[in-house]
Amino acid sequence: MAAATVDDILADLPLDFASLILRPSRADSPIERFLIVDADDETSDAGAAFVLLIGVRGRSALPALRRLLKNPPLVLAVKGRAEELREGEELLRAAGTGLLLVDPAADWDRLLSIAKDRIQPRSYQSEVLTLLEEDLFAIAQTTARLTSSHVVIEDAANKVLAYSTVSNDIDELRKASILARRGPRKYELLLKDLGAYRELHRTRLPVRVPARPQDGLRERVATTLFAGDRIMGYIWLQETGDGFGADVDYVLTGSAARVSAELIRYRNHQSVHMREDRIVRILSGPAEAAASAHSEKIPADQPTALILIGLSGAEAQADDAALKHGELANLASIHSAAYKPSAIVGQFNGDTAVIIPALQSTNAEAGIRSVAEAIVRDASKHLGITPFAAVGPIAPDLLSIHSVTRKTEALLSCMRRSGDATVATVDDFEVEILFRDAVENFTASTFRHRSLWALLRDDGELAETLRAYLEASLDVAECAKRMKLHKNTVYYRISKVSRVTGLNFGNPRHSLVALLHVQEWAGKHKEHLGKK
Numbered sequence: 254m255a256a257a258t259v260d261d262i263l264a265d266l267p268l269d270f271a272s273l274i275l276r277p278s279r280a281d282s283p284i285e286r287f288l289i290v291d292a293d294d295e296t297s298d299a300g301a302a303f304v305l306l307i308g309v310r311g312r313s314a315l316p317a318l319r320r321l322l323k324n325p326p327l328v329l330a331v332k333g334r335a336e337e338l339r340e341g342e343e344l345l346r347a348a349g350t351g352l353l354l355v356d357p358a359a360d361w362d363r364l365l366s367i368a369k370d371r372i373q374p375r376s377y378q379s380e381v382l383t384l385l386e387e388d389l390f391a392i393a394q395t396t397a398r399l400t401s402s403h404v405v406i407e408d409a410a411n412k413v414l415a416y417s418t419v420s421n422d423i424d425e426l427r428k429a430s431i432l433a434r435r436g437p438r439k440y441e442l443l444l445k446d447l448g449a450y451r452e453l454h455r456t457r458l459p460v461r462v463p464a465r466p467q468d469g470l471r472e473r474v475a476t477t478l479f480a481g482d483r484i485m486g487y488i489w490l491q492e493t494g495d496g497f498g499a500d501v502d503y504v505l506t507g508s509a510a511r512v513s514a515e516l517i518r519y520r521n522h523q524s525v526h527m528r529e530d531r532i533v534r535i536l537s538g539p540a541e542a543a544a545s546a547h548s549e550k551i552p553a554d555q556p557t558a559l560i561l562i563g564l565s566g567a568e569a570q571a572d573d574a575a576l577k578h579g580e581l582a583n584l585a586s587i588h589s590a591a592y593k594p595s596a597i598v599g600q601f602n603g604d605t606a607v608i609i610p611a612l613q614s615t616n617a618e619a620g621i622r623s624v625a626e627a628i629v630r631d632a633s634k635h636l637g638i639t640p641f642a643a644v645g646p647i648a649p650d651l652l653s654i655h656s657v658t659r660k661t662e663a664l665l666s667c668m669r670r671s672g673d674a675t676v677a678t679v680d681d682f683e684v685e686i687l688f689r690d691a692v693e694n695f696t697a698s699t700f701r702h703r704s705l706w707a708l709l710r711d712d713g714e715l716a717e718t719l720r721a722y723l724e725a726s727l728d729v730a731e732c733a734k735r736m737k738l739h740k741n742t743v744y745y746r747i748s749k750v751s752r753v754t755g756l757n758f759g760n761p762r763h764s765l766v767a768l769l770h771v772q773e774w775a776g777k778h779k780e781h782l783g784k785k
Contacts, residue, residue, distance in 0.1 A: 257284050257371040259328050259351055260547040262303065265367045268537055270359050273544070274335055275342055277327050277351030284327055287368045292317040299326035303368055306330065310357060311337035318344065325350045330364060332357045388515050389415035395583040396508040398635040400501050402490040406512055409484050411441060423491060443468060453477045453487065459502045472496065476505050478513045485516045507591025514590070532599035532606045539652040546651055551595055552611035553651040558621045559658065560589075561643045561665045562628060563604040565672070568638050580636050581605050585628050592624045604665065605640075610651045618647060618678060625676045641668040644678045663689060695769040696776075702766055705754045709774040718746040720771045727758060 258281060263273055285301040292309040304326040306314055311333035318341050321329065325348040331338070332355045345352050355364065393404040397417035404417040444450060444462065452460045453475060462473040471491050478486040488509055490501065531549070534541040536559075546553035562585060568574065582598055582605045589596035589607045597608040607628075609621060625642035633639045645661030648654045660679060667682045667689060668674055674681060709716045718736065722743065725731035729747070733740045747758065756763040 258282070258548070259284065259303070259353070260544045262328075262368055262371050263353070263544040264534065264541075264548045265371060266364070268533065268541070269356065271330065271353050271355040271364070272540065273351060274354050275345055275350075275352035278349030279327065282327060284372050287365075287372050288326070289365070290317070290321065299324050302326045303328045303372060304330065305361065305365065305368070307361060312340075314338070315341055322348050322350070327351065328353055330355055332359070386415060389512060391579070391583050392508055392511050392515075392587070393417045395580065395587060395635075396488070396490070396504060399504045399584070399587070399631055400490055400497065401494055402492055402497065402501075404508075405489045405491075406486065407489065408486040408516075411487075414486065423493070440468075440470075443470075449473075449475065454484065459505045474501055474505065476509045478509055478516060480513060480517050485513060488512060503591055504587060507587035507589070510590035510594040511586050514594075531597055532601045532608065535597065535608060535651065536601060536606070536655050536658050538655050542652045542654065546610075551597070551651065555610065555650060556612040556614060556617065557648045557651045557654045558609045558612060558617065559645040559648070559654055559661050560585075560607040560609070560621065560625050560628075561601065561604050561645070561661050562607065562625070562640050563643075563665050563669065564638060564640055565669065568640075569603075577636060577638055578605065581628075581632055581638070581640060584631055584636065588624055588628050588631070592620065602662070608651075608654060612647065618644065621647070622676060622678065629675045639675060641665060641674075642676045643668055644676065646679055660686065692769060692772045696773050702754065702756075702770060705750075705756065705767065705770050706774075708750065708753055709770060715746055715750055716771070716774060718743060719750050719767065720775060722747055722758075723764070723768050723771055727764065 259273065259277060262284070263271075282301065284303045287303040287305065288299060289305045289307060290299075291307055292314070299321055304321065306317055306321070306329060309317060310331065314331050314333065318329070318331070322344060325345075328351040329345060330353040331341075334357075335342075335354060338352070338354065342352055355361075389406050393406055393415045394417045396402075397404045402417075403423050405413055406415045408414055443465075447462060447465075449460060449462045454477065457477065457479060459474050459476045462470075462475065464470060464472040471493075473489055473491050474497055475487055475489045477484055478488065488505060490497070490505060531545060534545050536542075543553065545551065562581065563569075564574065564577065564581075568577065571577070578600070582600065585605050585607055586596070586598040589598055589609060593609050593611065595610055597610075599606055607624075609624070612621075622644050625644050629640055629642050643661050643665035645657045645664065648657050663686045664677065664679055664682055667685045668677055671682075671685070679686065709719075718732070718738075721736050722729070722732045725735060729740055729743050732738075733743045736743070750756070751758060754767075756767055758764050758767065
């Protein structure tokens, strides 16, 4: 029976499905079983249980709730609105019972399924194992690309768990270990005689094993996979060309952190749902972030950074875009784990999101930017793509990381639009972000300057001239140069716009109004041309 807590169950629930409006006084206590209780049932023993109170909702649940409190459950789930259960909340608080408020439109079967998975796990070990192998093979392949080597991941008993694509450059030991799914005994003894395992067990740093041509061994570098002090396995890199590069230790450290996390998750039989939307949960708000942090033991009270990494428009439309997304996420996870083992990587609104918690200070932006630069550099070198990495403002803690999401998304959007910078912070695009926000707010409103909007809609020549004039900072000579017109022509057209609309472009407010209208017109005009 799994030692699930209320935070584990909350972390598995879909967003907006339910909210924990009252934490149990014994929040860390394991939930031993779940009970489905009808409003008319008499329950003799609900202690240490997760109780689903069905058949009633809101204030009508109070009589059944009072009966349950004769032997208080650990957590009670009931449908209703918070204002309808104020009295019940006070009764439960006095009893030390938690209250999970379920949306009235939610499906009880969904909650029941999730609770059963957590509290009384079904035999989904084979499904989790399949996911584990897929992740490990992906990490091995990404590590091989970054280090130009052949990679094998073993467990503590030297059983091969995953390996990178087999090539003609692997030696006899590697061929034999892949075929048999474990290293041949004579080679294990040889590596022990060379002191490789003794050194691997002594340090958490990568260990070099020199080539032994007489024994058919090429040069290797390896590291041990630790969970606390427990050895969970090893990662072995075998050189396949001119030896290892200078960054091999850095990459291997990140790979080890990622593999260790996957092995630990498998050992703990983590729910599949946790893997799918950790990023979305953390970025949705403080309550969800707190539940995820508690369940996954993520430090929550220190500065936290968010990096959003996205493909260009053309790369996102390519036939292999989905594959590149996955490869990019694996590459990002290795680099971020090398920087901070507690880093979390996942998909967010079609882009790759990296959350780096437990930073030492809010002045860690330079280090975060270097991580983003390394990801972009290696994505270009090894994946053949050039993504954009937006480094958001550093939040004071994990629970407030959601507050920087919108600004980081706006930064990534500006980077895609300009195409000039592949890595940037808000400082690099602050004016553009504010301007785009102003344009979006204006576009969302319904009020327009009627004569100006009619002119833009009906006279393309004047509209294009006004746009060029504003983009040239109201400089007629520069506008004429860009449009390859005579200055008098530009003077005439701008004067006509001013006369027809009543706007005075020497007035900053009038110019701002014109600029907002022109930006919206330009967006609609571009969209119209794209449909032709």
